[in-house]
Amino acid sequence: MAYKILIVEDSSTARKVIKKTIGLSGLPVAEILQAENGKKALEVLNDSWVDLILTDLNMPEMSGMELVDHLKGDEFLNSIPVVIVSTEGSQERIDQLNQKGICGFLRKPFQPEQIKEIINNILGE
Amino acid sequence: MGPTIVQIEELFVRILENQGFLFGELIDSDEVESGVESAIRVQIEFTSDTEKGSISLIAPHSVACEIAAGMLGLDPEDIEDENEAIDSFKELVNVTGGNLITEAWGAEKIFDLSIPTSTTIDNAEWVKVLKTEGVLCFLVEDEPLLFSLSLNS
Ligand SMILES: [Mg+2]
Numbered sequence: 001m002a003y004k005i006l007i008v009e010d011s012s013t014a015r016k017v018i019k020k021t022i023g024l025s026g027l028p029v030a031e032i033l034q035a036e037n038g039k040k041a042l043e044v045l046n047d048s049w050v051d052l053i054l055t056d057l058n059m060p061e062m063s064g065m066e067l068v069d070h071l072k073g074d075e076f077l078n079s080i081p082v083v084i085v086s087t088e089g090s091q092e093r094i095d096q097l098n099q100k101g102i103c104g105f106l107r108k109p110f111q112p113e114q115i116k117e118i119i120n121n122i123l124g125e
Numbered sequence: 126m127g128p129t130i131v132q133i134e135e136l137f138v139r140i141l142e143n144q145g146f147l148f149g150e151l152i153d154s155d156e157v158e159s160g161v162e163s164a165i166r167v168q169i170e171f172t173s174d175t176e177k178g179s180i181s182l183i184a185p186h187s188v189a190c191e192i193a194a195g196m197l198g199l200d201p202e203d204i205e206d207e208n209e210a211i212d213s214f215k216e217l218v219n220v221t222g223g224n225l226i227t228e229a230w231g232a233e234k235i236f237d238l239s240i241p242t243s244t245t246i247d248n249a250e251w252v253k254v255l256k257t258e259g260v261l262c263f264l265v266e267d268e269p270l271l272f273s274l275s276l277n278s
Contacts, residue, residue: 010240011212011213011215011219012208012209012212013193013196013197013216014216016197017196017197020198058219058223058240059240060240086223087219087222087223087224087238088223089223089224089226089227089232089236090227090232090233090234090235090236091232091233092233092235093235108219108220108223109140109143109144109220111143
């Protein structure tokens with residue numbers, strides 16, 4: 001089975017870097033979808049099912065925190081694993097996100113191996 | 126108390142290397158080219174219950190192209206889209222800002238960070254920033270980059 005992954009990030013550069021890293025992860029990936037903020041991500045999720053969401057926090061229109069709230073409050077979308085990829089350094093915010101049920105947190109700048117490890121842990125056997 | 130010069134230097138050089146595969150070093154402002162015709166200024170603002178300030182990084186367009194190329198694994202000549210160079214520069218400032226505030230004030234403190242914004246500045250503005258007290262000057266792949274932190278808490 002090949003996975004569908006959604007990258008939610010306002011920086012096109014960061015999206016490309018994450019996409020490239022996933023490509024090198026060795027995971028069978030069918031498709032990588034992209035959205036530039038939480039609102040756009042929900043639009044994407046309206047049309048497509050994904051196996052994993054990687055999201056930034058600090059984005060215009062709808063932040064990653066708000067996106068997580070939307071996902072966790074939705075009876076269909078709440079089972080999609082969410083990994084945060086952000087510069088956030090506040091332990092209280094990270095704790096809040098963990099309580100909301102995120103599957104992982106990766107602090108920028110990250111090494112490609114870290115992103116590989118996190119998605120392999122969640123999606124790999 | 127904000128971050129020390131050593132904290133800024135170590136963190137920024139590390140992020141440049143990690144994210145952009147670029148070599149950066151802190152230099153004296155006398156060594157910086159004052160004839161830069163135009164430059165890109167990227168700014169990010171941060172606020173907490175007790176602190177408020179901003180971080181600006183200013184560099185010629187060619188440096189933004191170097192940053193984009195490094196982050197994307199391309200040659201600088203391949204960065205033809207101005208927006209791509211600016212977006213990469215913004216992301217570098219975003220990562221630098223986010224890490225610097227935690228480094229300086231600790232993980233116990235909650236900060237709100239703005240979305241990075243960019244403007245183009247002319248030579249007069251470049252010279253003005255260069256002469257501002259407290260502005261740090263870096264050499265990135267032999268080109269200048271100015272780092273300005275302002276605190277108004
Ligand atoms: Mg972002």
